[in-house]
Amino acid sequence: MNRREALSSVALLLGGTIIGGEVFLAGCKAPDKKIAMAGLNFSPDDISFLDEVGETIIPATTTPGAKEAKIGEFMRTIVNDCYEEKEQKIFLDGMQKLDDACKTKNGKAFLDCDAQQRHDFLVALDQEAKDYQKKKGEFDKLQDDKAAAEKSKGNTAFQREDMPAHYFTMVKQLTLWGYFTSEVGATKALRYIAVPGRYEGCIPYKKGDKAWAT
């Protein structure tokens, strides 16, 4: 691949752009200081909760799962250091929503559910998020068209409306990205060679061989 394709390997994750990946024409909207939002510190309970959500998405099998990749801590780092304020809010509110939705569905908190209940719950939530993201895609496209139409009419003041991402899409992206780029994910679930030393463009592959981590 040439440099043009050196785009972040996560950019196509789940068929959308990575959340928080773009800072648009206005330039950087990075906050100088963190917003005063309870929860950005991520308590140990928050981390355990995220570890379990991550583990349900990427469970331990013959290879380690997301918990062993310290997925909760990874989420804390990214949400704090790389997310914009409004994304941080979606994520933090989303943790609560996830737990509330679980209580509504299963009558108990996510951490009180067994592995099967957690799995079934997240399968349903994943479907909800996919349906939502599809609508968001249509909404964004409509806004793009509207912006283009206004621009062609000479109206530069048009402000695009924004439909927020679904919180579960965020959590799932963070889990996959954090897991497959972690040491256990890259070296055990996938194959990683730091210094390949040579390149062979066309070699045999047999089903079951691991994909390259990078």
Added chain:
Amino acid sequence: MPGDTTNINTKATEQYTYDAIVVGSGISGGWAAKELTEKGLKVLMLERGRNFEHLKDYKSASKDPWELAHRGRATTEQLSHHPVIARTWGKLEPIMDYWANDVDCPYTEVKPFKWWRSYQLGGRSILWGRQSYRWSDFDFEANGKDGHGVDWPIRYRDIAPWYDHVEKFIGVSGSLEGIPQLPDGHFLPPMDMTCVEKDVAARIKDRYKGQRHMIIGRVANLTEAIPGRTSCQFRNRCWEGCPFGGYFSTQSSTLPAAMKTGKLTVRPWSIVTQILYDKDTRKAKGVQVLDAESNKTYDYFSKIIFLNASALNSAWILMNSAVSIWPGGLGSSSGELGHNIMDHHYNVGVSGIMEGYEDKYYYGRRPNGIYIVRFANLPGDKKRDFVRGFGYQGGASREGWSRNVAELNVGSPFKEALTEPGAWSVGVTGFGELLPYHENLIALDKDKKDKWGLPILSMDAELRDNERKMRKDIIIEATEMFEAAGVKNLTSWDNGHAIGDGIHEMGSARMGKDPKTSILNSHNQVWDAKNVFVTDGACMASSACQNPSLTYMALTARAAEYAVEEMKKREL
């Protein structure tokens, strides 16, 4: 030498006078320093940013991906210093401080303009894409033939020996193809194509009866070791700086050669604010330097000056020089200084899926892709509604864990599916020639100042009708070629292109045959100050569609030889 800055070579520090001053240490500045010192000149190389040492300063280059706290993604704190880079794909965690601080160094965008800058020793030679293609006479003759811009004062025969000279020294891997519009060079062994790329290339060749060529990229990565440098290890992390010296950069290649002569002094933190012009001799006598750390000003003197400050900053220096004689600056007597800004336009392409090949894979991470050579508006081509042409760059590889697995949600089967490679994805983006328009320009914005109180540049350049038509054709032709090659599920995109985003900005001080319409003559000398040579992207009279750095290097080596010959003849 004044200032407390780091001087790599301390032997010559007591003096203010040199044989030659090279402004800039990037791809072309490094070449100027190497050639001039090897010819015996005492050279001062000025770099506006920090010192940046080979190996030692490539801090992330030997880390594993998981050792980066944000796994490669830039933080909001990093982005806050780089609002321009934040708008590009270059916003990667390990290299954010390789980019210039956009807040300290603002510029005005009359039209959207993405200016990727690296203000440190080596400039963008550390970060460059390394694609290295020769131009042909189809390119050097184009302006003269279709009347856009001014005729180039040189032809392929003038530059060919210098392409040889450069390729032999930097190391370019590639395949010999015998294609007239993309002359072969002195190549190290070519990199391999993937199985799918090989078949797509063969099918395109069949379909177009040998008139279209998909070849492996020609790239300044070493497929064999050369003296002083280890071969490419196929890690594909070049932009972090290579611990093996596996690709060409100032640091890996030209700087060590220049240092070896004992005749080079490097002064970092040195912003050249103007060329000191002597109206009696009608030549430059030196440069004024603003120390970026101390804010003190110093004058340095030399017999010749090479301006290699980058395509736009070299023009900026000229605009600020000799203003008491020419209000628009040195070289402005032509009325063209700062005009004819070009780039290569891309962000337009086609991708799809190649079915099958599930039993094929590859080993190693190739820092290179495939290249589809220009075919539009060349002999044998059909009539098109635009002039000039475009190439494509891209590749075919198997999808990884980030792919969408539609039928799976969460849990073990989902995870296991992602641990295996996915389908073969094939994609290309066009790289189109941009015509030299007088109306596409940069100028000084005297109302705004940078961190050092210096006037900033204002950018007013955009794609026009010819480029818009070409972009439509880029999609049509790639779609047709991919369909012929059996690629399925094709999708195309045209995300628009802000000038500068091709990172091939050029043309602000063009070469030409006539001082009334050009800034530089056939040897890159400023018509109005013959001991000033401009050999970076500023000098280009047209853009062609090939990546330009190899041509900058060749022009620099050629001009250096000429300059030294002229000095010997006491003409300079």
